Amino acid sequence: MINIAIQILIWAVGIIAVVTVNALALVYLERKVSAHIQCRLGPMQVGFHGLLQTVADAVKLVSKEQIIPKNADKVLFILAPILAFFPVIVLFVVMPFAPNLICRDLNIGVLYVFSFASLEVIAIFMAGWSSNNKYSLLGxxxxxxxxxxxEVPLLLAVLAVVLVIGSLKMSEVVQYQHKIWMIFLQPAAFLIFMMGGLADTNRSPFDIPEAESELIAGFHTEYSGMRFALFFLSEYSNVFLVSCIATALxxxxxxxxxxxxxxxxxxxVYALxxxxxxxxWTLPRLRPDQLMNFCWKILTPIAILNLLVTGVVLKLVH
Amino acid sequence: MFKNIKEIFTGAWSILVGMFITFKWMLKRPVTIQYPKQPTRPSPVHKGRIRFVIFPATGTHDCIACLKCQNICPSDCFEIKGDKPAEGGKKRPNFFTYNFSNCSLCSLCIEACPTKTLEHSPEFNLASENKDDYFYNFLNDVEERKKKVDATVNR
Known part of the structure; x- marks a missing residue:
């Protein structure tokens, strides 16, 4: 009993440490990559080549005042960033980092991942609704x-993979690929998964929810201080998690x-x-109608076709 | 149907081309520099404040205090007094100030100067908190610059 408690404590501390340090590293990486693609230098002043820049930013965000707008729905406004950050920590529980480095190897690992990942959207809508601001609500x-x-084409793509492997357990999903990686068996599913992942994490070219040029910052326009930092943290952790899931699957x-x-x-994961x-930093942002057309007219049919072909081939092979 | 599929493939190809281009640019040297730490040079056509030309032949300026610059200046930047030297020869200025805070850098004085002894300086970081720093005494300025030139030559 004590053993299990200590184990859980170590995992909890480890996951939170990984989430925070990783988000700091990713923000630094993002700034450097964007700078070099635009022929700039990026952060250079704080620490060697600006390595401590994100730490300085984090200190600044923590020490800032937390403003709650006058007409905001206070309970939802305070709960939203916490709910946005919660799935991030929960998702790390089933990530298969190494053969013996899985916190809980659930039988329904893949299902668990996608059910908790879809909680994110509720947090975003809570934030946008409670801010009582037109930009937030639009975003x-x-x-x-x-x-x-x-989520429709994304889950259809994952379904094809699960169909091939025949298991939802994360460790078995990875062990199935010890001879040939799933990307060579399901290239279309991989592409659909990555596009869906980009859209799910609200990243460019699918970043219309926070389109800076029209919506200021979208759903987190009214947030400041540590609450804003939580949204930022969960955004970059989501990028990391989508890459983790893609690597495992x-x-x-x-x-x-x-x-x-x-x-x-x-x-x-870092390559992804x-x-x-x-x-x-290459592609421009899509218009909302283009975005919906792309999802329903191109990605979903391809995903369904991929699932159909996978099913037929599996039936013929067995 | 066939047209749509073709459109998807050309679109995907254009994305790949774009990704290749950004990757190529990422590997190039950044064009920006760390300005206050790294020195930089202004463009060769940069128009800074007005100053005297130091002619290499005579080692000094060639102002004859004709007051043409003072007369043509639309913003009244110059204040010049000059006399004929006792030993004879050309008239020379003994007082020559220039107010940079009024100057609009229109270059009219440079065009008007009969001896071509005015030019734009290549200096660019001239910001100051003190208004008096923008009053330049050209005669002192020329002496200081001559010293600098001597120092570099002797070194």
């Missing part, structure tokens, strides 16, 4: 429409040339994160 409405739509998790282990998982940043 939140767009976000709900976008995330709910893009498609890129063979901890398997790689030479020695298998957590280092291959981390390398693959870099690709997501690279896409962000």
């Amino acid at each position: 939140a409405m767009r976000s709900v429409a976008q995330v709910v739509s893009y 498609f890129l063979g998790g901890w398997y790689g040339p030479f020695v298998n282990g957590i280092h291959w998982f981390v390398i693959k 994160v870099f690709v997501m940043m690279w896409v962000r």
Whole structure:
């Protein structure tokens, strides 16, 4: 009993530490990648090549005043950032970092991941609704429409993968790929998953919920201080988590040339994160109607077709 | 149907081309510099404040205190007094101030100067908290610059 309690405590502290440090690293990486793509230098002043810049930003955000607008719905306004951050920590529970490094290897791991990931949209809508601000509400409405739509092709793509593997357990999903990675069996599903992941995390080119040029900051326009930092933290952790899930489902998790282990998982995850940043600083933002057309007219039919073909091929093989 | 599928593929190809271009630019040297730490040079056509030309032949300016610059200046920047030297020869200025805070850098004085002894300086970081810093005494200024030139030559 004591053993289990200590284990849970260590995992909880470890997960929170990973989430925070990782978000700081990703913000720094994002700023550097964007700077070098635009032929700039990026942060250079705080620490060696600006390495401590995000730490300084975090200190600034923590020490700032937390403003609650006069006509805001206070309970929802305070709860929204907490609810946005909650799924991030919960999702780390089933991430298969290495053969012996899974907090809880649930039988329904994949289902668990996507059910908690869809909680994010409720937090975003709470934030947008409670702020009592037209920009927040518009951003939140767009976000709900976008995330709910893009979950359809995303889950259909994951369904094809689960169909091939025949298990929802994260460790079995990874172990299935020790010979051949799932990306070579299901390339279309991987592409659909990454596009859906970009849309689910509200990142460019699907970042209309926070489109800076028209909505200021979208759903978190009214937030300041630590509450804003929580939204920021959950946004970057979501990027990390989508890359983690893609690595586990498609890129063979901890398997790689030479020695298998957590280092291959981390390398693959950061490569995917870099690709997501690279896409962000290359492509312009889509219009809302283009976004919906792209989801319902292109991605969903392809995902259904992919699922159909997978099913037929599996039936023929067995 | 066929047209739509073709459109999807051309669109995907254009995305790949765009990604390749941004990756290529990411590997290039940044064009920006860390300005106050790293020194920089202004453009060769930069128009800074007005100053005297130091002619290499004579080692000094060639102002004859004709007051043409003072007369043509639309903002009344110059205050010049000059006399003929006792030993004879050209008239020379003995008082020459220039007010940079009024100057609109229109270059009319440079065009009007008969001896071509006025020019724009390449200096660019001239900001100051003190209004008096913008009154330049050209005769002192020329002496200081001559010293600097001597120092670099002798070194």
